[in-house]
Amino acid sequence: QVQLQEAGPGLVKPSQTLSLTCTVSDGSISSGGYYWTWIRHHPGKGLEWIGYMSYNGRASYNPSLKSRVSISVDTSKNHFSLNLSSVTAADTAVYYCARVNGWGASDSWGQGTLVTVSS
Amino acid sequence: EIVLTQSPGTLSLSPGERATLSCRASQSVSSSNLAWYQQKPGQAPSLLIFGASNRATGIPDRFSGSGSGTDFTLNINRVEPEDFAVYYCQQYGGSPPVTFGQGTRLEIK
Numbered sequence: 698q699v700q701l702q703e704a705g706p707g708l709v710k711p712s713q714t715l716s717l718t719c720t721v722s723d724g725s726i727s728s729g730g731y732y733w734t735w736i737r738h739h740p741g742k743g744l745e746w747i748g749y750m751s752y753n754g755r756a757s758y759n760p761s762l763k764s765r766v767s768i769s770v771d772t773s774k775n776h777f778s779l780n781l782s783s784v785t786a787a788d789t790a791v792y793y794c795a796r797v798n799g800w801g802a803s804d805s806w807g808q809g810t811l812v813t814v815s816s
Numbered sequence: 817e818i819v820l821t822q823s824p825g826t827l828s829l830s831p832g833e834r835a836t837l838s839c840r841a842s843q844s845v846s847s848s849n850l851a852w853y854q855q856k857p858g859q860a861p862s863l864l865i866f867g868a869s870n871r872a873t874g875i876p877d878r879f880s881g882s883g884s885g886t887d888f889t890l891n892i893n894r895v896e897p898e899d900f901a902v903y904y905c906q907q908y909g910g911s912p913p914v915t916f917g918q919g920t921r922l923e924i925k
Contacts, residue, residue, distance in 0.1 A: 734914075744853075744861065744904055746914035757913050760817075793860055801908025802851035802866035809860050 699724030701794050701807035709788075709814050715781040719794030719807055726775045727752045732797040733777045735768060737790040738809070745790075749797055750777060784814045818843050818910035820917035822903075828925040835892040837920045839905035844885050849908040852881055852890045855919075856901045864903075865890065892922075900924050 705717035719733070726733065734749035748758035750768040758766050762781070770777040781788060791811050795803035819842040829835055839850070847868040853861040863872040865881035868888055878893040892899055905917040 743918045744855075744906075744916040746912070746916065749914070759914075760912055795860075797908075798866070800851070800866040800870075801849045801914070802863055802872075802906070803853075803861070804863045804866070804872060806860040806862065 699796060699805045701796065701805055703792060703794050703807045703810040705792075705810060705812070707811055707813060709784055709812060710816050711785055711814055712783055715779070715784050715788060715792075715812055715814070717779045717792055717794075717810065717812070718776050719778070720774075720776045721796075722775070724796075726770060726777065727772045730799050733768075733770060734795050734797050734803060735779045736793045736795060736803070738793065739787075739790045747779065747781075747792075786814050788812070789814045817912060818845065818907055818915050820905050820907060820915055822905060822917035822920045824920060825918075826921045826923060828923050829895055830925045831897055832894050835890075835895050835899070835922055837890040837892075837903055837922075839883075839888040839890070839917050841886045841888075841907060843910065845888075845907045846909055847884045849910075850881075850883070850888050851906045851908070853904045853906065854899075854901045855904065861904060895922070897924075 700722045732749040735747040750756045765782045767780045791809045793809045794807045796805040798804045823838045850868040852865040855861040869881045902919045
């Protein structure tokens with residue numbers, strides 16, 4: 698069973714860039730048929746899709762975040778990363794990484810990491 | 817944008833009762849690309865149903881999904897105490913590629 702684990706700072710200052718990494722274990726990020734995605738959960742609200750990336754570089758982003766977000770994959774380290782620039786308090790959320798299967802469903806998730814945007 | 821609207825917002829039931837959760841899409845969604853998730857407090861969501869009606873690995877058969885087009889349903893037969901949680905539907909393949917419903921909270925009556 699593939700395992701995913703998010704890592705990164707829990708506190709980011711306004712206007713800075715939020716950077717998170719998701720390490721994949723017990724499975725290869727280069728496995729065909731999967732995408733790798735970031736999803737966030739604002740406190741007291743629902744889930745928001747941020748974007749996804751395939752191991753070979755095919756990416757798609759939420760239009761509401763597209764100008765500020767990038768996702769990259771490092772197959773040598775078996776991890777993928779999220780960068781979200783120019784953050785504000787509205788970006789405070791629990792950030793999850795997950796694996797997306799061929800049905801478009803996220804079948805394995807990291808435990809999530811809380812990122813707070815505050816000065 | 818495909819908007820998914822879940823109803824009811826909150827469902828209050830007693831253990832042993834049947835739960836019926838609805839997910840309505842603003843445009844037709846391929847049945848292949850409709851999923852349901854369960855999220856408990858402090859935990860990541862977990863996949864219950866993919867392809868509208870296929871149970872994920874390890875999901876008990878009291879959970880079932882159905883529907884097509886714009887109307888999808890998650891049923892839980894004989895709700896167990898561990899089933900009280902928030903449930904989300906999600907579509908894939910529309911524009912934008914992924915959207916979630918706002919969630920239905922299943923609470924103990």
